[in-house]
Amino acid sequence: MNFRAEIDVMPLKELLDPQGKAVEHGLQKLNFKEVADVRIGKHITIKLTADSKEAATAKVEEACKKLLANPIMEGYKFELVAE
Amino acid sequence: MNFRAEIDVMPLKELLDPQGKAVEHGLQKLNFKEVADVRIGKHITIKLTADSKEAATAKVEEACKKLLANPIMEGYKFELVAE
Numbered sequence: 206m207n208f209r210a211e212i213d214v215m216p217l218k219e220l221l222d223p224q225g226k227a228v229e230h231g232l233q234k235l236n237f238k239e240v241a242d243v244r245i246g247k248h249i250t251i252k253l254t255a256d257s258k259e260a261a262t263a264k265v266e267e268a269c270k271k272l273l274a275n276p277i278m279e280g281y282k283f284e285l286v287a288e
Numbered sequence: 289m290n291f292r293a294e295i296d297v298m299p300l301k302e303l304l305d306p307q308g309k310a311v312e313h314g315l316q317k318l319n320f321k322e323v324a325d326v327r328i329g330k331h332i333t334i335k336l337t338a339d340s341k342e343a344a345t346a347k348v349e350e351a352c353k354k355l356l357a358n359p360i361m362e363g364y365k366f367e368l369v370a371e
Contacts (some may be wrong), residue, residue, distance in 0.1 A: 243332065243335075246330070247328055247329070
């Protein structure tokens with residue numbers, strides 16, 4: 206089976222996010238006064254094949270832990286879409 | 289009303305994504321042979337207030353066009369979640 210994983214890797218809530226802060230100020234300068242709490246992370250899409258949705262979930266989980274996210278600074282979540 | 293916008297800004301399909309390619313090779317070296325077509329973009333969350341979902345959608349759309357995405361190289365999509 207073919208899957209597409211849609212992964213979000215975001216800086217942990219407890220940590221400052223300077224890139225997000227910079228964009229927040231940028232938006233406010235552009236007159237978006239009603240925005241707050243901008244945070245910026247990565248969005249990763251991966252296509253993969255696996256025997257089942259469970260196997261694909263385990264694979265993506267492992268890939269996040271081993272390479273895609275830095276657990277000290279980042280959290281991740283993902284969705285799998287059958288293709 | 290308070291909303292949270294979950295925005296994905298991704299490199300356009302037509303363009304090379306060197307960061308995605310590097311991660312794809314990295315995954316394959318870590319023995320994830322079944323992965324392909326890795327693409328990496330940004331995930332942005334923004335909290336905002338607006339009178340209605342329509343107004344919030346228009347705001348986020350404008351923010352994407354004016355600051356968050358570079359239309360020459362990137363596409364965006366987003367979801368609004370009421371909070």
